[in-house]
Amino acid sequence: MAGGRPHAEAVALEAAGDVAGATVYVTLEPCAHSSHRGPACADLLVEARPARVVVGVEDPDPRTAGSGLARLSQAGIRADILPSTEARESLAGYLARKRLGRPHVTLKLAMSLDGCIALADGTSQWVTGAVARAHVHSRRAKADAILVGGGTWRADAPRLDVRLPGLEDRSPERWLLTSEPCPDGFRAIAFPDAVMEMAEVQYLYVEGGAQTAASFLAADLVDRLEIYRAPVLIGAGLRAVGDIGLDELDGAHGRWELAEQAQLGSDTFTAYRRLR
Ligand SMILES: NC(=O)C1=CN([C@@H]2O[C@H](COP(=O)(O)OP(=O)(O)OC[C@H]3O[C@@H](n4cnc5c(N)ncnc54)[C@H](OP(=O)(O)O)[C@@H]3O)[C@@H](O)[C@H]2O)C=CC1
Ligand SMILES: Nc1c(N[C@@H]2O[C@H](COP(=O)(O)O)[C@@H](O)[C@H]2O)[nH]c(=O)[nH]c1=O
Incomplete structure (x- = not known):
């Protein structure tokens, strides 16, 4: 409700x-x-x-x-x-607003077995298959806002809407992390202050790319990670997450716990929740 x-x-x-x-x-x-x-x-x-x-x-x-x-x-x-x-x-969205004063943030990444989200030249369509991509649309439908970085906009000109029969009217508001002029249909957003200020947003869905993922992770603004993994190897591609400023392994442990797993066609879906 x-x-x-x-x-x-x-x-x-x-x-x-x-x-x-x-x-x-x-x-x-x-x-x-x-x-x-x-x-x-x-x-x-x-x-x-x-x-x-x-x-x-x-x-x-x-x-x-x-x-x-x-x-x-x-x-x-x-x-x-x-x-x-x-x-x-x-109640994750409500609880994040009350306890953290910001939306509940899900970071979604669709990657290869070796952790790449695109080829080195930026080509990324598609890493995952049709079933996993339909699942992404069902996740988009649960969000109030969806966000990508300017690099993803320039590489993909994504639609970021919900294209599942019967759920088309559930497309979230589309936000872009960029210093460039914002295309029609998107709202430009500055990082990280604007994320904190999204008072009307309970659920934010971040769809990459690598630099944007790193920005949210480094600022500890991700509450749920949703990883789609396709049985492909990319090798020297674009790593899913850029630099998050980690300098010792101890600090990487104990932060995430398994929340959900599913097989989606030939791809796997694994969600983790941030332990706080
Ligand atoms: N397989 C998958 O799941 C996905 C793959 N991709 C692929 O990833 C590639 C794009 O990723 P990437 O190059 O890392 O780019 P991003 O999409 O992460 O965009 C980077 C841009 O976002 C803005 N930005 C990011 N962090 C900040 C910050 N902290 N403060 C201010 N602005 C910020 C800047 O925009 P600006 O320069 O405009 O000011 C920056 O140049 C593409 O090839 C795309 O196809 C993308 C999404 C998902
Ligand atoms: N490449 C890739 C994804 N890429 C994400 O999907 C966006 C495209 O959305 P749309 O234009 O609405 O179809 C793209 O910009 C990027 O954020 N997603 C996935 O589930 N699997 C994939 O292999």
Whole structure:
């Protein structure tokens, strides 16, 4: 559901009818603040009288943090946090905005077995196959904004839209990291301040190239890495990630954990989440 009101609790309680005595499961701690658009979700739940509310993630919003749960407990409703990776993942954009003050950033790279995203002359279409590229479009559809560097724009003149039947209207806003004049249909963005300022963006999808990937990684602005790997060798090509200023291996360990894996035609898809 899109942000704003009504919150999910209001909709779910309306749909469920009588929940007296039941156990209610929610991803995010029910909010404790009302707005002109509706009452606090904790108050709605108190009124609905479930026996128990199970929460996946405590709300980092200072208006709610802990007080949503407290309000339920005070009303005699058992309220527990059952930490859940799935709940956290489903709220990744909201949590990044609240905790880090910026969008949740996914860096996607489509590379060869030996870690190249293009030939040395810049040719990159295509490294991965049709199934993996369709998967990329499904990922684009989940983003609020998509970003590439000026080098990618000059090499590929990419469309960066969603071309999956039925999802065409889910194309994200297109942003370009460049000091050059911006082409029509794109918004120029300065690094890194503008990334932090994208107040209306919860999910940012960065599609390369190598220098842009390095800029985001060096600034520790990547929360999720999505790597598509094709069974091809390129050799002396363009390495997927430019210089990230790493000077000792110890600093490279313990930063990423496996989040998801899939086989997509002859290519593999592996996603990693940044440990913070
Ligand atoms: N296989 C794949 O997944 C992909 C392959 N590619 C390939 O990669 C190649 C392009 O990669 P690459 O040459 O590394 O270029 P990039 O696409 O990373 O663009 C580099 C440009 O982005 C801007 N930029 C990047 N970082 C910063 C920063 N920190 N501050 C300000 N501006 C910044 C600058 O733009 P400017 O110079 O305009 O000011 C810079 O010249 C192409 O061959 C393309 O086909 C690209 C994307 C994905
Ligand atoms: N070469 C390459 C990718 N390249 C990325 O896709 C962009 C092109 O998008 P579009 O114009 O919308 O089709 C291109 O500029 C680059 O960011 N992606 C992949 O999934 N696999 C690939 O092999």
